[in-house]
Amino acid sequence: xxxNTGYNEVEDVVGCHVEDAVxxxxxxxxxxxxxxxxxxxxxEVCPQANSVFGNPDFTKIYGGCFSEDKCWYRCKVxxxxxDEKEEKETSEETLKHLGKTLQTYVGxxxxxxxxxxxxxxxxxxxxxxxxxxxxxxxxxxxxxxxCLIAPSSLEKLxxxxxxxxxxxxxxxxxxxxxxxxxxxxxRNEVRxxxxxxxxxxxxxxxxxxxxxxxxxxxxxxxxxxxxYGQVSEANDSEEAFQQFFEWKQTKLEEFNRVRSVxxxxxxxxxxxxxxxxxLFDLTSEVSLKSEEVVGNVDxxxxxxxSDICKELEISLVEQxxxxxxxxLNAYSKVIRKIRQEQHLITVVQSKYLASVEFKKQIVEWLNxxxxxxxxxxxxxxxxxxxxxxxxxxxxxSNLEESDDYSEYEITKIKEEITxxxxxxxxxxxxxxxxxxxxxxxxxxxxxxxxxxxxxxGILKYMNSGGLLAVSLERDLLDAEPLKELxxxxxxxxxxxxxxxxxxKGYAVDVSTEAKVIERTARYHRAWxxxxxxxxxxxxxxxxxxxxxxxxxxxxxxYPGASLGALQASTPLTSEEILKVMEGVARGxxxxxxxxxxxxxxxxxxxxxxxxxxGIVGDFDFTKSVDQRASANSMVVGNLNLISPELRMGHLxxxxxxxxxxxxxxxxxxxxxxxxxxxxxxxxxxxxLNMDDKVKSLLLNLICSNRMTAEQVLNDDCFLLPxxxxxxxxxxxxxxxxxxxAEETGEVIISSDKKIDDDEEMDASQ
Numbered sequence: 124x125x126x127n128t129g130y131n132e133v134e135d136v137v138g139c140h141v142e143d144a145v146x147x148x149x150x151x152x153x154x155x156x157x158x159x160x161x162x163x164x165x166x167e168v169c170p171q172a173n174s175v176f177g178n179p180d181f182t183k184i185y186g187g188c189f190s191e192d193k194c195w196y197r198c199k200v201x202x203x204x205x206d207e208k209e210e211k212e213t214s215e216e217t218l219k220h221l222g223k224t225l226q227t228y229v230g231x232x233x234x235x236x237x238x239x240x241x242x243x244x245x246x247x248x249x250x251x252x253x254x255x256x257x258x259x260x261x262x263x264x265x266x267x268x269x270c271l272i273a274p275s276s277l278e279k280l281x282x283x284x285x286x287x288x289x290x291x292x293x294x295x296x297x298x299x300x301x302x303x304x305x306x307x308x309x310r311n312e313v314r315x316x317x318x319x320x321x322x323x324x325x326x327x328x329x330x331x332x333x334x335x336x337x338x339x340x341x342x343x344x345x346x347x348x349x350x351y352g353q354v355s356e357a358n359d360s361e362e363a364f365q366q367f368f369e370w371k372q373t374k375l376e377e378f379n380r381v382r383s384v385x386x387x388x389x390x391x392x393x394x395x396x397x398x399x400x401x402l403f404d405l406t407s408e409v410s411l412k413s414e415e416v417v418g419n420v421d422x423x424x425x426x427x428x429s430d431i432c433k434e435l436e437i438s439l440v441e442q443x444x445x446x447x448x449x450x451l452n453a454y455s456k457v458i459r460k461i462r463q464e465q466h467l468i469t470v471v472q473s474k475y476l477a478s479v480e481f482k483k484q485i486v487e488w489l490n491x492x493x494x495x496x497x498x499x500x501x502x503x504x505x506x507x508x509x510x511x512x513x514x515x516x517x518x519x520s521n522l523e524e525s526d527d528y529s530e531y532e533i534t535k536i537k538e539e540i541t542x543x544x545x546x547x548x549x550x551x552x553x554x555x556x557x558x559x560x561x562x563x564x565x566x567x568x569x570x571x572x573x574x575x576x577x578x579x580g581i582l583k584y585m586n587s588g589g590l591l592a593v594s595l596e597r598d599l600l601d602a603e604p605l606k607e608l609x610x611x612x613x614x615x616x617x618x619x620x621x622x623x624x625x626x627k628g629y630a631v632d633v634s635t636e637a638k639v640i641e642r643t644a645r646y647h648r649a650w651x652x653x654x655x656x657x658x659x660x661x662x663x664x665x666x667x668x669x670x671x672x673x674x675x676x677x678x679x680x681y682p683g684a685s686l687g688a689l690q691a692s693t694p695l696t697s698e699e700i701l702k703v704m705e706g707v708a709r710g711x712x713x714x715x716x717x718x719x720x721x722x723x724x725x726x727x728x729x730x731x732x733x734x735x736x737g738i739v740g741d742f743d744f745t746k747s748v749d750q751r752a753s754a755n756s757m758v759v760g761n762l763n764l765i766s767p768e769l770r771m772g773h774l775x776x777x778x779x780x781x782x783x784x785x786x787x788x789x790x791x792x793x794x795x796x797x798x799x800x801x802x803x804x805x806x807x808x809x810x811l812n813m814d815d816k817v818k819s820l821l822l823n824l825i826c827s828n829r830m831t832a833e834q835v836l837n838d839d840c841f842l843l844p845x846x847x848x849x850x851x852x853x854x855x856x857x858x859x860x861x862x863x864a865e866e867t868g869e870v871i872i873s874s875d876k877k878i879d880d881d882e883e884m885d886a887s888q
Contacts, residue, residue, distance in 0.1 A: 166194070172186065180200075232428075300574060333468050343461060351450075364453060374446075388429075391426070495561065549620075554594055562589070590640075591640070591664075602616065623680040649717035685728070686730075714780075723743065759790045806825065
């Protein structure tokens with residue numbers, strides 16, 4: 124090898140001469156076939172060629188007989204020692220070699236032939252590259268002769284289904300009751316036709332081996348890709364298969380012909396050997412003459428060797444570019460056929476499942492239409508309960524104002540009022556369930572219901588995402604005003620079936636009412652997808668005030684569970700911080716996934732329920748996200764929760780939410796430690812005594828290129844919470860100061876920082 128060749132390289136080689144422990148001559152195994160053919164050619168030509176006389180040409184390649192193995196090799200003359208002495212020695216050597224060659228010619232020929240026979244046996248045994256695309260041939264047969272054909276009923280079904288969807292859309296867009304009658308009759312007719320088409324399609328699809336065929340195609344695709352690789356840009360024309368069949372037939376015929384010739388030549392050679400065996404067997408009774416047996420053995424050997432070389436060439440030599448193009452074109456078309464059939468199977472399976480579900484659900488409504496009788500019955504019951512409740516409330520008020528009432532009478536009437544309130548809430552839940560049923564029917568089968576029954580208020584319920592409780596009224600609840608928390612909006616505390624709740628009042632007019640309902644509906648839909656696992660505060664009910672332009676939102680009440688309240692009284696431990704903030708990150712992820720930016724994250728609307736469940740609280744639904752972000756001047760310690768880009772006038776985004784999240788996490792872990800604020804308003808993290816994992820997370824939250832909520836959930840901090848150090852705790856005197864601040868509606872985080880909250884104190888405070 125060349126001196127500049129790198130070390131530590133391993134190659135498979137065939138050695139031809141070893142001079143010492145580090146010097147040898149060899150050829151790479153990849154050139155074995157080429158060298159074999161070349162050796163055969165040199166062994167045939169060189170012994171019969173003229174020897175070199177005179178001055179050799181240094182640029183030419185000559186044939187030379189190697190003294191070690193008596194085989195012929197290519198060689199170049201590197202140096203001429205003496206012309207005369209070259210010539211004389213060469214002549215003598217040539218004569219000697221010629222004599223030796225004549226003496227060993229048959230042996231050399233037989234050794235060469237035996238080596239070729241060995242190779243040929245191995246090739247035939249392993250069937251190397253002699254299939255000529257048999258796997259591809261079988262694949263072509265599979266996708267052409269056994270492919271699935273689309274059910275004849277599928278096209279009819281898709282056509283009628285499109286007509287049905289169009290009929291439903293026309294009803295949904297209709298605003299005139301008189302016109303809707305004609306559209307409903309037309310829809311019902313199409314629905315009957317669709318039901319018949321569905322039945323026909325299901326029967327036909329049941330006869331198809333869809334799963335089995337899908338498995339076959341998947342395995343076939345995988346095996347072909349393992350052999351031929353990814354599909355390239357090839358010409359998968361209609362003639363690709365025919366060209367492949369013709370190419371395979373031609374190659375197979377040529378191979379079989381060459382193999383037959385080889386077999387015939389070897390049979391002649393075997394017959395010659397058999398005759399020679401009998402000739403040299405002196406004990407044999409068969410009398411053979413030498414001319415009958417020997418014949419022209421040179422021709423027999425030459426013919427056998429030539430035929431073997433021809434078969435090896437066909438078996439071992441790779442296809443040329445034309446062959447490869449034919450194979451790749453066929454392969455590309457096979458894969459296209461497989462994918463087309465797989466797509467058909469997917470379509471049929473999807474239509475089959477949809478058809479079975481359609482048949483199962485629509486059979487009840489084929490010959491009848493739904494009504495709102497159940498809803499009207501519930502509303503009637505609600506009206507009666509509310510009337511009785513109002514009467515009892517008046518009776519209680521009158522009794523309390525009289526001078527001669529007894530405690531027994533008051534207690535009894537209070538129990539009756541509590542029972543009526545519980546009945547009222549239960550009937551409202553029943554009303555919501557009936558609205559849910561009607562909503563499903565509207566969305567699935569009967570879009571005409573809101574038009575036919577406008578008095579039911581189905582559209583209002585649907586637009587609110589299922590939050591709107593039209594029968595709930597503020598004055599029917601036992602609500603206690605929370606004046607200390609009602610800085611911006613009316614806020615009252617109540618109980619619903621033994622659960623503490625808050626009622627948040629929002630002032631609305633005709634133009635803002637729809638926006639409030641829309642924003643609460645989006646938030647509620649995000650919560651509804653995961654419910655308790657969403658990391659969001661639940662919105663229970665939304666209802667309008669009949670006497671005032673107010674919208675009330677009912678949410679669960681978690682007194683003392685906000686981060687601000689907890690840290691002011693009994694701060695969270697490190698493990699509790701991580702559990703809580705993991706839930707907060709999940710809540711932000713739920714919002715961001717629904718394309719909702721919170722915009723107003725602070726210590727009073729982030730809750731730690733039972734000190735372990737982190738929940739993101741709701742926000743002011745009368746404001747847009749940018750209004751919420753600009754109004755949020757909440758500060759913890761000397762940390763501003765508004766991100767640097769928001770202070771520069773940029774719009775609120777999921778990234779700005781994550782900045783506020785990072786500041787809250789920093790505040791929780793920093794505790795009483797003093798820290799510096801950079802010019803851009805972000806805290807200096809590196810100098811604090813804090814776990815490295817927490818520091819790494821914080822640095823990725825308060826930088827410009829922040830982590831997403833989903834990335835935060837996968838951070839090491841939440842995978843290994845036991846290694847995180849607890850933050851320094853507040854001094855006893857500071858807890859008392861924080862409690863006083865809470866009572867006055869102020870938020871104090873450290874002993875020397877006190878910031879007024881210009882936004883309403885949220886639900887759990």
